Amino acid sequence: AKAAGRQCARGFTPAMARALEEKSWMEAELRKALAEGGLQLHFQPKVHLRSGALLGAEVLLRWPCPGRGWIPPDRFIPLAEECGLVNAIDAWVLRAACAQWAAWRDQGLAVPGLAVNVSPSRFVHDDVVADVQAALTQHALPPEGLTLEVTERLMLDEAQDRRAVSQLSALRAMGVGVSIDDFGTGYSSLSYLRRLPVSELKLDRSFVSRLDSDTDDRSLTRAIVSIAEAMELNLVAEGLETVAQAERLRQLGCEVAQGYWLSRPLSAEAFAVWCEAVRDG
Ligand code: C2E
Ligand code: CA
Ligand code: CA
Ligand code: CA
Numbered sequence: 297a298k299a300a301g302r303q304c305a306r307g308f309t310p311a312m313a314r315a316l317e318e319k320s321w322m323e324a325e326l327r328k329a330l331a332e333g334g335l336q337l338h339f340q341p342k343v344h345l346r347s348g349a350l351l352g353a354e355v356l357l358r359w360p361c362p363g364r365g366w367i368p369p370d371r372f373i374p375l376a377e378e379c380g381l382v383n384a385i386d387a388w389v390l391r392a393a394c395a396q397w398a399a400w401r402d403q404g405l406a407v408p409g410l411a412v413n414v415s416p417s418r419f420v421h422d423d424v425v426a427d428v429q430a431a432l433t434q435h436a437l438p439p440e441g442l443t444l445e446v447t448e449r450l451m452l453d454e455a456q457d458r459r460a461v462s463q464l465s466a467l468r469a470m471g472v473g474v475s476i477d478d479f480g481t482g483y484s485s486l487s488y489l490r491r492l493p494v495s496e497l498k499l500d501r502s503f504v505s506r507l508d509s510d511t512d513d514r515s516l517t518r519a520i521v522s523i524a525e526a527m528e529l530n531l532v533a534e535g536l537e538t539v540a541q542a543e544r545l546r547q548l549g550c551e552v553a554q555g556y557w558l559s560r561p562l563s564a565e566a567f568a569v570w571c572e573a574v575r576d577g
Contacts, residue, residue, distance in 0.1 A: 323379045325361055326372055330385055335359055337392055338561035341570065342411070342532060342554050345546055350574055352409030352441070354554060355393045356561045357385070373415070382415045383422050389413070391431050394442075396564055398435035405568055409441035411475060416450040419460040425467055443473035443496060448482030451492070461491060468493040475532070480520055489527060497524050499550065501535025507544040514548070521549045 329335050339353040361367045376382040393410050400407050418424055424444075432439055444467065450460050464474050475496035480503060499520055506513040524531040533545050536555030545553060562570055
C-alpha cells in the first residue's frame with residue numbers, strides 16, 4: 297500500500313496512505329474477531345425510575361483489539377458498515393445475546409428483556425424476521441422481551457423504507473418491540489412514525505444531558521413525552537448521568553431510563569451480579 301501511495305496522483309499524501317493502511321488493517325482484524333469469537337457483549341440496565349425495577353438491558357458490542365485496547369463501537373461500527381461487515385456482526389450479536397439471555401434464565405436469573413441495536417442496512421439485505429424467529433425459537437425465549445433498536449437513518453431511503461416497514465410489521469406481529477434510537481436528533485419529519493410500526497422511542501442523550509441547564513431542551517423533552525403518550529409508545533431516556541436529571545425526567549413524565557447514574561454497560565458476569573443486588577434490595 298505504501299508503494300501504491302507514492303505512485304498515486306498528486307494530492308494523495310503519506311498521511312492518507314497511512315490512514316488507508318490503518319483502515320484495512322482494522323478491517324482485517326475485525327473480520328478475524330468476528331470469525332474467532334473476539335467480540336464481546338456488554339449489557340446496560342434499563343430501569344423504572346420510581347420503583348427501581350429492572351425492565352431489561354441494552355446489548356452493546358465491545359471489541360478488545362489486540363495491541364490497541366478496547367476500540368469503541370462508534371469507531372468500528374461505521375467501518376463495518378463501510379466494508380459490508382455490519383450485517384454479519386449484527387446477526388452474531390442477536391444470536392449471542394439470545395444465547396446469553398437463555399443462559400441467565402437457566403441459571404435462575406430472570407432478565408425481563410433485551411434490546412439489540414440493528415443497522416439500517418440489515419433491513420435491505422437480510423431476512424431479519426427469520427433470524428429473530430430462529431434465535432428466539434432455538435432458546436424458547438419470549439418475543440415480547442426482545443426489542444430491536446433502529447435509528448431514524450432507516451427512513452431516509454425509500455426502497456430501504458419499504459423493506460424495513462414490512463419486516464418491522466412482521467416483527468411487531470410476533471410481539472417483538474421496535475424502538476427508534478436517538479429519537480429527536482435525526483430526521484426532520486415525524487411522519488414516519490405513522491408508517492413505521494414502532495413500540496418505543498429512545499430520547500437521545502443530548503436532550504437528557506441539557507435538562508438541567510437548557511429550558512428549550514426541557515420543552516422539547518416535554519413535547520416528546522406528549523408524542524409518546526399520544527401514540528401509546530414506551531419512552532426510554534438514554535444517557536442519564538445525574539440525580540438532578542433523573543428528577544427532571546420524572547417531573548416531565550419520563551419513567552424509564554438508562555445511563556451511568558444507574559449503571560455503566562456491564563460484562564455478562566457483572567450484569568448478573570448487578571441484577572442480584574437489585575433483586576435482593
Ligand atoms: P447507542 O445505541 O445510542 O448506545 C448508547 C451509547 O451511550 C453506548 O455507547 C453507551 O455505552 C453510552 N452510554 C450509556 N449511558 C451513558 C451515559 O450515562 N453517559 C454517556 N456519556 N454515555 C452513555 P457505546 O457502547 O460506545 O455504543 C456507541 C454506539 O455504537 C451505540 O449508540 C450504537 O449506535 C452502536 N452500537 C453498539 N453496539 C452495536 C451493535 O451491536 N450493533 C450496531 N449496529 N451498533 C451498535
Ligand atoms: Ca441503542
Ligand atoms: Ca441511543
Ligand atoms: Ca445516542
